[in-house]
Amino acid sequence: xxxxxxxxxxxxxxxxxxxxxxxxxxxxxxxxxxxxxxxxxxxxxxxxxxxxxxxxxxxxxxxxxxxxxxxxxxxxxxxxxxxxxxxxxxxxxxxxxxxxxxx
Numbered sequence: 506x507x508x509x510x511x512x513x514x515x516x517x518x519x520x521x522x523x524x525x526x527x528x529x530x531x532x533x534x535x536x537x538x539x540x541x542x543x544x545x546x547x548x549x550x551x552x553x554x555x556x557x558x559x560x561x562x563x564x565x566x567x568x569x570x571x572x573x574x575x576x577x578x579x580x581x582x583x584x585x586x587x588x589x590x591x592x593x594x595x596x597x598x599x600x601x602x603x604x605x606x607x608x
Contacts, residue, residue, distance in 0.1 A: 518559060524596050529559075567580060
């Protein structure tokens with residue numbers, strides 16, 4: 506199971522969106538991925554992020570590479586993960602440092 510793949514649900518570790526969940530939409534290179542919340546569901550804008558700033562979860566949805574926010578939202582709803590995506594996670598400094606050392 507690759508941790509960084511299209512459709513993988515992750516938690517943002519850094520920035521103003523820290524603790525919010527997002528979905529990997531595209532893999533840009535070995536350091537960056539394109540993510541989305543989508544914004545209307547989780548508040549995470551579609552943007553490029555460093556893979557060190559996200560923590561993959563065990564959940565994955567079936568989407569195509571480069572899927573639109575509407576397609577991602579439909580896939581989340583069909584997988585029954587809408588409430589899971591809305592939940593915000595409290596990130597402590599200890600958890601952040603542990604996640605960072607695992608990468």
